Amino acid sequence: MKKYTIENNIIHIYDKEFFSPKESLECGQIFRFYVNGAGNYVVISGSNRAEFVETKEGYDVVSNDPQYFVDFLNLGYDNCEVWRNICGKSEFMKRVAEVGRGIKILKNEPFETICSFIVSANNNIKRIKGILNRISAQAGSKIEGSEDYAFPTIAQFKGLDEGFFKSIGAGYRSRYLSCLAENYEEFLKCNPQSLDTPSLKRRLLKILGVGEKVADCILLFAYNRYDVFPVDVWIERIYYQYFGKENISRSEIAKRLIGEFGENSGYAQQYLFYYKAIIGE
DNA sequence: GACCAGGGCAATA
DNA sequence: TATTGCCATGGT
Numbered sequence: 001m002k003k004y005t006i007e008n009n010i011i012h013i014y015d016k017e018f019f020s021p022k023e024s025l026e027c028g029q030i031f032r033f034y035v036n037g038a039g040n041y042v043v044i045s046g047s048n049r050a051e052f053v054e055t056k057e058g059y060d061v062v063s064n065d066p067q068y069f070v071d072f073l074n075l076g077y078d079n080c081e082v083w084r085n086i087c088g089k090s091e092f093m094k095r096v097a098e099v100g101r102g103i104k105i106l107k108n109e110p111f112e113t114i115c116s117f118i119v120s121a122n123n124n125i126k127r128i129k130g131i132l133n134r135i136s137a138q139a140g141s142k143i144e145g146s147e148d149y150a151f152p153t154i155a156q157f158k159g160l161d162e163g164f165f166k167s168i169g170a171g172y173r174s175r176y177l178s179c180l181a182e183n184y185e186e187f188l189k190c191n192p193q194s195l196d197t198p199s200l201k202r203r204l205l206k207i208l209g210v211g212e213k214v215a216d217c218i219l220l221f222a223y224n225r226y227d228v229f230p231v232d233v234w235i236e237r238i239y240y241q242y243f244g245k246e247n248i249s250r251s252e253i254a255k256r257l258i259g260e261f262g263e264n265s266g267y268a269q270q271y272l273f274y275y276k277a278i279i280g281e
Numbered sequence: 282g283a284c285c286a287g288g289g290c291a292a293t294a
Numbered sequence: 295t296a297t298t299g300c301c302a303t304g305g306t
Contacts, residue, residue: 120286
């Protein structure tokens with residue numbers, strides 16, 4: 001069975017088992033989304049916007065650019081096999097993956113992703129969302145046919161100074177954000193898509209405000225490198241609860257979990273994060 | 282009023 | 295390379 005079709009600029013997704021807008025958006029990989037008056041999830045990625053309307057067989061994606069969202073939603077990637085593989089790891093992982101079965105790892109816009117996870121450092125999701133929305137509303141352009149604002153372009157971002165970011169509540173991350181546009185343009189010269197994961201990570205780490213964990217998030221959520229395992233406070237907690245008692249560093253936790261999940265590390269990480277940080281089990 | 286949030290930087294050893 | 299103090303802000 002075909003998993004999706006496009007008709008009149010609407011993507012019809014024929015899948016409810018392994019794709020849920022709610023789970024895919026709420027699992028912490030993206031911050032610019034909301035539930036509208038009709039009860040539908042709306043997501044904004046870069047300068048694009050999509051609304052998810054539930055149908056009998058799945059979801060209709062109503063957007064300004066269907067091709068962008070076919071790519072964004074990774075509709076050509078079969079997460080069913082990944083899910084089965086992770087379920088087979090243990091009874092515990094089966095329970096965790098069952099809760100987050102509808103999660104699909106998205107392909108978010110790189111510049112926005114880098115900015116988002118710089119903001120995420122030592123922060124909470126509610127406040128991260130607020131900061132990113134204020135940056136967009138005050139520096140981005142309105143998306144045609146909606147009341148939502150695009151994430152600022154690199155050119156728009158260049159005009160923002162440290163004072164601006166402080167004024168919208170970004171705190172000490174303002175220094176990193178004020179030079180991000182320049183740093184990103186320099187970063188682009190390495191031709192990110194062409195690099196293998198370790199090389200791309202080394203290059204990301206040169207961006208001010210990007211450390212180990214943030215780099216891993218960018219690798220996973222913008223470049224879809226599934227062999228990384230971002231370790232934050234929540235993953236650290238669940239690791240000590242269910243995987244090992246020995247006190248080790250976050251990078252060592254990442255190394256051991258990658259050893260366990262291999263090419264499916266990114267998905268395992270999202271299931272675990274969703275289970276612990278969002279659902280709260 | 283302390284503690285916490287999807288940590289990272291810069292100094293130090 | 296590994297450790298440590300510090301960093302802004304809003305929620306609980």
